[in-house]
Amino acid sequence: MCVVTFDWEKNDAIEKFKTFNKKKSISWAVMEVTEACNFSCKWCYANAGNNQGNGKYLKLEKAKILIKTLSDIGVKQITFSGGEPTLYPHLTDLVKYAKDYGLIIHMNTNGYYLNKSRAKELYKSGLTQIQTNIDSLDKNKHDKVRGKKGSFERTVKALYNAMEVGLTCVSQTVLTKENEKEILDIFKFARSIGIQRCRVWDMAPSDGIAKDNFYLKPTDYISTLKKLYEFAVSTGATNIESADPLFPGELKTELKISGGFCVAMAGLVLIISTHGDVYFCCAKRDPMYNIFDNLETGSIDEFHKMKLKEHYNKFYKYPSNCIGCHSFKKCRGGCVIRREYSEENKDYWCNKFNIGIKPLIIPA
């Protein structure tokens, strides 16, 4: 979940960080409500494009149990995701239900089916924010990476519709080598149409389609983040929300930063599939446990922490080549998914970031 979000206006996403600071455990849940998707994105960690025919989705009764459980343990925010949540038959009902439990509700959507009346219905039901990708300002490039003709126009229309009814909008971009040079222009465009929050995702080497297309990964993610940071400062941004352990890292920032660590590693977020499988990260599709098999376990918070630890110890080697590095206290070895994907068990973005700060390997 290596995402960095730049904010120009106040929004309710900050609440989950405030809760996290107090609670130091699960404060946010990403609920994948359906596997169905009408897009076929080249970088999709969920391989949703491959599941179009199956249409598997979370049963309403199970979804309600989940929401009640999440609310009981003090979760502050739910983000509906998928697949494509607007294809989920119970979306409006579930938004209302979550709202009744006092939860902040956001949604990742490709926007294709978000016409004005749908946007209004969802907003009135309790949704407060949508996140929608703009992957290029060249519509052919955007449509190609999203695997859907006409998607650029529908995306922009969806963002207008959402803003018009009162939803906060996040324009998000999965950074690739094909759009990294364009990202400043994407941010400028988004801001010019009134988008309140702009986000980048570092393309994660998730299983399946994302790994097959990993040649698309950006060439210089950290420099891109620095450029976006400068743009944010010079245009009056108010806050940066970072779930990336390498950002801001050593960069001295004038702007307020929420996070700056991996929210999954910190045990802040529950990422739940349509089957109730809980993943370590959206981009790591090995279930740690199934939440429906463990609802009677007592404290889900404690259980999750235990499973997280077990999972970490089983799958991720301790980043021994970070021992003694000045930055380790901040980055904790960086992103485990990026580390796992590199041959040296080292976050592959760290060298570029820590220019001049060489890890101090303690001699044997």
Ligand SMILES: C[S@@+](CC[C@H](N)C(=O)[O-])C[C@H]1O[C@@H](n2cnc3c(N)ncnc32)[C@H](O)[C@@H]1O
């Ligand atoms: C899997 S989609 C599901 C929700 C919805 N269908 C949509 O298009 O937003 C959620 C978002 O995760 C991000 N994403 C997906 N795969 C990714 C990857 N391999 N690396 C980084 N971000 C990714 C994209 O921003 C995508 O829009």
